[in-house]
Amino acid sequence: MKFTAVVEKELRQLIRDPKTVFMVLLMPIILTILFGYGYGGRTSFPIAIVNMDQKTGGYTLSDQLRNMFDVKAYARTREEAVELVRKGRVYAAVVIPKGFTEDMIAGRMTSLEVIYDASEPVVAQSIMQMVGVIVLQFEIWASEKFKTFSISPLFYSVYGPGAERVENFLPVLMGTLLQLVPTSLISVSVCRERERGTFEQFAMTPASRFDIILGKLVAYFIATISDVFLTILIAMLLFGVQFRGGMLDLMLLSSIFLVCSLSMGLLISVLSKNQLQAYQASIFAFIPSMLFSGMFTPVNLLSDVAKIIGHSLPLYYYLDAFKAIAFKGMNLQLLTYDLEVILIFTIIFSILSMDLLRMRVE
Amino acid sequence: MIAIEARGLTKKFGNFTAVDNLNLTVEAGLAFGLLGPNGAGKTTTIRMITGLIKPTAGTVKVYGHDVSSERSKVIEKIGYMPQKFGLYEDLTVEENMVLFGRLYGLSKSDSLQRSRELMEFLDLKEFRNRLAGKLSGGTKQRLALAVALIHDPLLLILDEPTAGVDPPIRRQFWEIFRDLNRKGKTILLTTHYMDEAENCDKLALMSSGRIIAEGSPSEVKRKAFGGDIVEIVLSKPINIDLQGVKVMEAGDGRMKLLVDDYSARVSQIIARFGPDLRDIRPVHVSLEEAFIKLMRG
Numbered sequence: 235m236k237f238t239a240v241v242e243k244e245l246r247q248l249i250r251d252p253k254t255v256f257m258v259l260l261m262p263i264i265l266t267i268l269f270g271y272g273y274g275g276r277t278s279f280p281i282a283i284v285n286m287d288q289k290t291g292g293y294t295l296s297d298q299l300r301n302m303f304d305v306k307a308y309a310r311t312r313e314e315a316v317e318l319v320r321k322g323r324v325y326a327a328v329v330i331p332k333g334f335t336e337d338m339i340a341g342r343m344t345s346l347e348v349i350y351d352a353s354e355p356v357v358a359q360s361i362m363q364m365v366g367v368i369v370l371q372f373e374i375w376a377s378e379k380f381k382t383f384s385i386s387p388l389f390y391s392v393y394g395p396g397a398e399r400v401e402n403f404l405p406v407l408m409g410t411l412l413q414l415v416p417t418s419l420i421s422v423s424v425c426r427e428r429e430r431g432t433f434e435q436f437a438m439t440p441a442s443r444f445d446i447i448l449g450k451l452v453a454y455f456i457a458t459i460s461d462v463f464l465t466i467l468i469a470m471l472l473f474g475v476q477f478r479g480g481m482l483d484l485m486l487l488s489s490i491f492l493v494c495s496l497s498m499g500l501l502i503s504v505l506s507k508n509q510l511q512a513y514q515a516s517i518f519a520f521i522p523s524m525l526f527s528g529m530f531t532p533v534n535l536l537s538d539v540a541k542i543i544g545h546s547l548p549l550y551y552y553l554d555a556f557k558a559i560a561f562k563g564m565n566l567q568l569l570t571y572d573l574e575v576i577l578i579f580t581i582i583f584s585i586l587s588m589d590l591l592r593m594r595v596e
Numbered sequence: 597m598i599a600i601e602a603r604g605l606t607k608k609f610g611n612f613t614a615v616d617n618l619n620l621t622v623e624a625g626l627a628f629g630l631l632g633p634n635g636a637g638k639t640t641t642i643r644m645i646t647g648l649i650k651p652t653a654g655t656v657k658v659y660g661h662d663v664s665s666e667r668s669k670v671i672e673k674i675g676y677m678p679q680k681f682g683l684y685e686d687l688t689v690e691e692n693m694v695l696f697g698r699l700y701g702l703s704k705s706d707s708l709q710r711s712r713e714l715m716e717f718l719d720l721k722e723f724r725n726r727l728a729g730k731l732s733g734g735t736k737q738r739l740a741l742a743v744a745l746i747h748d749p750l751l752l753i754l755d756e757p758t759a760g761v762d763p764p765i766r767r768q769f770w771e772i773f774r775d776l777n778r779k780g781k782t783i784l785l786t787t788h789y790m791d792e793a794e795n796c797d798k799l800a801l802m803s804s805g806r807i808i809a810e811g812s813p814s815e816v817k818r819k820a821f822g823g824d825i826v827e828i829v830l831s832k833p834i835n836i837d838l839q840g841v842k843v844m845e846a847g848d849g850r851m852k853l854l855v856d857d858y859s860a861r862v863s864q865i866i867a868r869f870g871p872d873l874r875d876i877r878p879v880h881v882s883l884e885e886a887f888i889k890l891m892r893g
Contacts, residue, residue, distance in 0.1 A: 236701065240699075246687060247686050251686070434678045435682030436682075
């Protein structure tokens with residue numbers, strides 16, 4: 235099979251091109267971290283304090299918390315505090331227990347409860363660290379003044395409305411990494427050969443249009459499939475994203491969509507006169523996908539015209555299925571419609587690319 | 597056998613006619629040169645012969661197969677070397693050769709075997725693992741020739757194969773071409789080096805999309821001047837009144853004659869002047885002079 239020779243050649247070229255390494259390996263890492271912190275990262279976190287002690291010890295600790303945090307609310311009961319976190323008013327609430335001052339003077343061990351929003355794992359982690367520092371400082375101060383005193387913080391997690399925020403950043407990320415990156419990467423591959431003159435030599439061999447299109451598709455798929463794994467891995471490890479549905483289903487869905495994006499990129503490449511035009515076309519093709527496929531705005535909230543545009547884009551079907559698996563715990567068998575549409579797009583793009591590719595140099 | 601036969605070949609780009617009603621016959625086993633200045637239509641002609649561009653009018657047959665309707669048969673017979681280096685600069689010499697071998701349908705091991713042979717033949721062994729983009733001009737051209745030969749084609753079509761190549765390497769190329777001719781391969785090449793064109797068995801001189809003269813280098817020169825140029829030295833001025841002989845230049849005893857066919861007339865000239873003839877020799881005319889003469893009409 236001649237197309238295997240094309241696959242090998244393309245892979246060699248991809249590996250030797252530093253641009254590929256950047257686009258394929260660094261882009262997902264950089265983007266995932268950027269998006270993750272963009273949605274989660276803060277410098278000053280709003281928290282609430284529940285001071286059930288109402289004595290010197292409690293007041294002193296409150297003051298110290300105020301120095302480090304943006305104390306937005308004072309609650310009277312623990313239940314009230316939990317509610318504030320759940321509603322997303324604050325990221326955490328610190329509960330100073332009754333009898334805190336007595337324990338401090340007597341040097342008895344006491345506890346300090348921190349109720350945090352688990353839907354913002356990055357924020358939660360920072361808050362825990364900061365509380366840890368404050369507790370340590372307070373222990374040293376109290377131990378010098380009275381007897382040896384220790385506080386053990388207890389952490390209690392609550393899911394706030396922020397859970398939506400985590401769910402939102404992933405589709406945006408997957409859309410960018412599985413459409414924009416592979417499409418623009420492959421979109422220059424045919425016209426670059428025309429520009430450099432290698433197509434003239436290639437077109438004189440008996441290799442067919444089928445060999446070129448399939449060979450490039452397979453090679454770029456192998457090169458970019460790591461994007462799927464990397465993104466999901468970073469999202470899970472670094473930002474504590476939890477998927478309800480099957481990992482295998484997510485990977486399979488994403489891989490099929492990746493082939494769809496690559497075939498679209500090839501079509502752009504066949505139609506473009508030069509590399510610049512190809513890059514512009516792939517970015518331009520991404521704009522409607524970004525706006526109307528549910529990347530940022532849910533499709534239900536769009537106007538009727540925008541909805542129709544959304545439904546004519548492969549990304550819409552991918553995101554629909556992705557959200558269903560990742561956050562609703564559905565499996566791929568329930569999403570055959572989305573899959574079918576993505577496959578039809580892939581077939582149309584591939585056939586058009588083969589049909590429109592001319593083995594000439596005009 | 598006829599390797600290439602083009603009839604009424606025409607290519608128009610908008611209002612510009614790059615190739616104008618061209619007829620060309622290349623016999624198998626020869627080194628045939630398309631000669632002419634830049635913009636004469638040489639590359640366009642070659643690209644129409646290979647099927648890389650579609651003629652506006654006319655037909656081309658390669659070893660009897662029509663280029664537009666039987667392209668797959670034609671492609672197998674042609675080894676092609678484009679004017680601009682057409683190989684992958686980010687692949688090594690060997691990778692390029694093996695790749696093209698496989699694209700021509702050879703298995704991986706056969707392709708490797710064939711590449712090794714050609715590397716031997718064209719002195720490329722030491723560059724085996726070097727990226728094509730890192731080769732010097734002459735070595736790049738040798739690699740391009742090796743790739744053109746990878747599937748052992750009958751016909752080599754080489755567009756300016758020696759452009760930008762040092763004279764010793766150019767000579768080496770011609771030794772290779774001669775060797776290939778002996779093996780029965782046909783070579784069609786373009787060049788704008790007039791001295792190089794002297795090596796060809798046959799030439800077609802192109803200007804503004806047309807062939808203005810065709811034949812062996814000596815035939816082309818004879819056509820340009822209407823005969824052979826002969827210089828004679830006489831001991832005393834004598835009137836020249838021979839059939840088929842014209843005086844071009846006359847000075848005290850030294851004369852330049854235009855003779856319709858030198859080899860046929862030389863004995864007549866000697867007989868006519870007898871002992872008064874001190875010297876007689878054909879004047880070497882360069883193709884460049886012939887070409888300029890032909891261009892002026």
